[in-house]
Amino acid sequence: MVFGFFVVSLLLMYTLVRSPFGRSLTGIRERELRMKILGYNTWLHKYVAFIIAGGFGGLAGVLWAHTAGIVSPENVVLTTSVDALLMAVLGGAGTLVGGVIGALIVFGLREYLSTLVPWWQYVLGSVYVLTILFLPTGLMGIPERIRQRQTLSGKRDDVKEIAPVTS
Numbered sequence: 001m002v003f004g005f006f007v008v009s010l011l012l013m014y015t016l017v018r019s020p021f022g023r024s025l026t027g028i029r030e031r032e033l034r035m036k037i038l039g040y041n042t043w044l045h046k047y048v049a050f051i052i053a054g055g056f057g058g059l060a061g062v063l064w065a066h067t068a069g070i071v072s073p074e075n076v077v078l079t080t081s082v083d084a085l086l087m088a089v090l091g092g093a094g095t096l097v098g099g100v101i102g103a104l105i106v107f108g109l110r111e112y113l114s115t116l117v118p119w120w121q122y123v124l125g126s127v128y129v130l131t132i133l134f135l136p137t138g139l140m141g142i143p144e145r146i147r148q149r150q151t152l153s154g155k156r157d158d159v160k161e162i163a164p165v166t167s
Contacts, residue, residue, distance in 0.1 A: 002063050002066075009059065013056070016052070017096070021048075024045055025045055025046075025049055027040070028042050028045055087106050088102060088138075089102070089128065089131055089132065090105055090127070090128070091138050092137055092139055092141055093137075098138050098139065101139055102139070105139075109124060
């Protein structure tokens with residue numbers, strides 16, 4: 001049941017991002033002043049996006065409560081929010097697939113490291129810091145960085161020296 005809601009939610013998010021509303025949100029993120037000048041009500045767009053994000057967050061909470069069977073104050077801790085942030089940053093903030101990849105890595109690392117060392121949270125914190133330092137666009141940004149390097153190196157190789165003109 002949870003996987004079904006996950007797939008439907010992912011498809012809804014994908015559709016939303018590709019819609020005119022999603023494109024306007026991208027425009028607002030990139031150049032808010034330009035979107036205001038074009039006549040968009042940026043405040044309303046951000047407000048609606050916040051409501052939609054809250055709806056997806058609420059759905060995640062309901063599914064978690066249904067799966068766990070009980071919700072107590074002990075379950076609502078800071079590390080839950082930090083894990084979600086780590087998943088987004090590690091996979092690639094602003095991408096749908098990046099969040100999924102980040103979640104798989106964070107949960108996999110947590111399960112694996114918690115059996116090895118008692119200070120596994122410090123290791124996850126180090127992964128978070130190293131990701132921000134060396135992969136600011138997350139794992140989903142790696143292919144773009146490779147393309148940029150190939151393009152830059154390709155341009156350098158294609159440049160040929162021109163012989164000086166003598167008269």
